[in-house]
Amino acid sequence: MNPTSGGRYVRESVSEYSEFALPNDANTLGNVLGGKVMHLVDIAAALAAVRHARCAVVTASVDHMTFLHPVHIGELIVLKSSVNRVFRTSMEVGVRVEVENLVTGGKRHTSSAYLTFVALDKSGLWVAIPCVIPETEEEKRRYEEAEQRRVYRLALRERARSKRD
Numbered sequence: 001m002n003p004t005s006g007g008r009y010v011r012e013s014v015s016e017y018s019e020f021a022l023p024n025d026a027n028t029l030g031n032v033l034g035g036k037v038m039h040l041v042d043i044a045a046a047l048a049a050v051r052h053a054r055c056a057v058v059t060a061s062v063d064h065m066t067f068l069h070p071v072h073i074g075e076l077i078v079l080k081s082s083v084n085r086v087f088r089t090s091m092e093v094g095v096r097v098e099v100e101n102l103v104t105g106g107k108r109h110t111s112s113a114y115l116t117f118v119a120l121d122k123s124g125l126w127v128a129i130p131c132v133i134p135e136t137e138e139e140k141r142r143y144e145e146a147e148q149r150r151v152y153r154l155a156l157r158e159r160a161r162s163k164r165d
Helices: 034-053 136-163
Strands: 015-020 055-069 078-086 090-100 105-121
Touching: 015 034, 034 055, 034 078, 034 090, 034 105, 055 136, 078 136, 090 136, 105 136
Parallel strands: none
Antiparallel strands: 015 078, 055 105, 078 090, 090 105
């Protein structure tokens, strides 16, 4: 698909959000609370989702979140996000969290997450989202893997529904 027929390139959704880790965000060990990192991930993902959909979006699910290393007070938290794939009214957004030690310049990958967003119109109803067009090999890989994660998400949702009934 090409952009003239309503699609948008992945690069158009790429977003970066950063925040300084302050003592108010710390646990008793002096590390940023996991919930704070999750909050920032949701914000960063929403930025990419809105950039792609160009309308209101809401978080539908968080598939997976890894915490590889703690985030220390005084570090810069940098979140990079982009749309991986669109599924008519929903889209998967990937977020990579890195921290930077502003004194040494050292950087490290601390977390990653996949979130699903749904696009809404002004009445709050789901609306179709323009398809996403991957260009690079990395974008194409993420695009394909997003389909596998979606199949898994839908199976989990179906199992949860059957347990309720």
